[in-house]
Amino acid sequence: MTTKSLIIPAAGSGSRMQKETPKPFLELSGATILEHTVRQFLSLDGLVQVVVATSDEYLSHANTILDKVLPEDVKGYSVSGGDERQDSIRNALAVLPDVDLVMIHDAVRPFVEAKRIVECCKEAQRSGAAILGVPAKDTIKRVDDSQFVEETPDRNFLWQAQTPQVFHKNVIVKAFEKAKRDRFSGTDDASLVEYLGRKVRIVKGSQTNFKITYPLDLDIARMLIEKKTG
Template identity: 60%
Template sequence: MTTKTLIIPAAGAGSRMQKEIPKPFIELGDCTILEQTIRRFLSLEGLQQVVVATSESFLGRGRDILDEVIPPQMQGLCITGGETRQESIYNALQKVSAIDLVMVHDAVRPFVKLQHIQNCCNAAEQYGGAVLGVPAKDTIKRIDDQQEIKETPSRQYLWQTQTPQVFQKDLLVWAYQKAMEDGFTGTDDSSLVERLNETVKMVEGDRSNFKITYPLDLELAELLIKESE
């Protein structure tokens, strides 16, 4: 059985949500968004550890949530994150036990499906790394610094990346260490692995795995929770 750790960066502020508390700690249904998200992974075979990286002022709340949802046979850790998502995940990687795969998932994607998580893990086990995503449905334009359109890339090869992003542990640790040494900041975990010329597979998910970023996203999430109840 492949062993797995889940890392959830949850140190970001909720400025775009127009809330005073970070987005992961906003209530959604009968609990926080963070708790809703963690629940999606708990029945995944081989999951041994959950590491949440959050701001120092929310460490206590994060630990309370882990105590509530993590079963006794699983390890739950809440640690202090960094100033950036990349720093938070780097900090979390220092706490990862001896396992095979590391999954990194946005704290505010509480509707990811278990089958899609498993598909992503299967691909990462085979190829080294895998990310969940969906084909781009909008036409994408590449512009210059004057906002003049320079290119319309074919949508055939454009995908919107989601999470989880899953990697063999040694590969992800190497990618993060190399990024820190080189002073490189990526937009996601995959970009750190890609720059090492390592294979990362795209695994198709669906659009219900959206990221709660704006107030309208939260309204949609609340509707979905009510429907599920």
């Protein structure tokens, strides 16, 4: 069986949500967003560990959530997050056991489907690195510093990256080590693997696997959960 660890960065603030509480710890239908998110991975074969990287203020809260939702054979940890997402992931990688695959998933994507997670893990096992994503549905413009359009890329080759992003453990560890040495900052975990020189396969995800960022997203999430549990 392929063993897997799940890393969930949850150190972001709630500023864009206009809330004092960080987004992962906001409640939806009696449970935090983080709890809803973790539960999406519990049916996955080979899951041995879940690590949540969060602010020091919420370490205890994260541990309580993990203790509540994780089965006895899955270990849960919380680690201090860093100033940037990349720092938080690096801190989480430092406590991983010897596993085959590392999954990294946004704390505020609670609607990822189990079948998509499985497909992404299977592809990562074959190729070393795989991420969920969806084809771009809008026309994308590349602009200059003055906000003038410079190019309209062919939409057929543009995908919107999602999570989970899944990697062989040795691949993602080497990617983070090189990024630290070179002081390279990526916009997602896959970009560090690309910087390492490794190819990343994209696996088609779903539009429902959206990231809760703004108040409207929270309203939509609440409706989806109520529909699911109603």
